[in-house]
Amino acid sequence: MAFNFEHDKLVKELKKIGPKKVLVQLPEGVKKHSFEIEKLISDLGIKVVFSGQTCWGGCCVSIEEADLVGADLIVHFGHAKFIEVDFPVLYVEVRDELDLLPLLKKSLESIKNFKKIGLSYSIQHRHDLKKIIEFYHDNKKEITLSTQKGNVAYEGHIVGCQYDGLKEIEKNVEAFVILGNNFHSMGAAISVEKPVILIDVYNDKIEVMDGVRDKILKQRAISISKLKDAKKIAILVEAKPGQKFGQPELLEKAFKEQGKKVVVINIDEMTQEKLMNFYDVDCFIELGCPRIAVDDFSKYEKPIVTFKEALVALGKKTWENILETGFL
């Protein structure tokens, strides 16, 4: 994997903004490049502090940390802008310089029965989009990019919690091709009903995501029924500015009216170790990244549901409504 930080563009932007001190946020896979990035920025006479926090997505913008270290700019690598924040942020959409041709060729076997393909890509591959579309056109495929909806930055761009853009084009395509990793294709597979094929650039393989949707939907139904039966509920409010999915007050009031005991917990980075100390909670409702409840179903001892699922348990939304409007 060869990352391209678009050095010239970065230097130009930094010279234009003129910060004195920056907080640099790097996704986990890019943290190994900290010395290279430090040199590049400090050579401009700018002081650099790296964030040691995990940086999962554009939702993780460490404003408090930047304030704490006295930075006047956050330089956020590897993701596109996801939310508006009240702090200057420079986004650097790292390019992954890969030869995609062998994998694209391999993908043709999995989509041989489909002509109309819906296409989405993770941000590191945006620079290759033209070539990818040309390749499929040359191979007699019609390509429709997922539309730009919600927090996604571009047409065709995919993030793990927003699949409305895929749902919108679903009626016009026969299958979806996702260029990225399992995280994105799994989210797609539970959000749309048409076949989803992953071009897994990190494991150098093609994966057909058959059966994923049914399996996950069964798990979600189990978690919702556990919330309905729970006597003691904890609502987890995520501290990250981009991970505020839902209204804790609404849930607290509604579940208390049902005679349940409810606590609200502010949390940053959910882990099983942190949650297990709240040992008498029967069910957690997390209002942070909805993928934690979904992807880590078997990792946590207690059931965890998302905001939308909690609304189903309360009877304020139906299961069918969730399936129709978007699961995450």
Ligand code: SF4
């Ligand atoms: S899926 Fe989760 S980590 Fe990714 S952008 Fe959405 S909230 Fe953030």
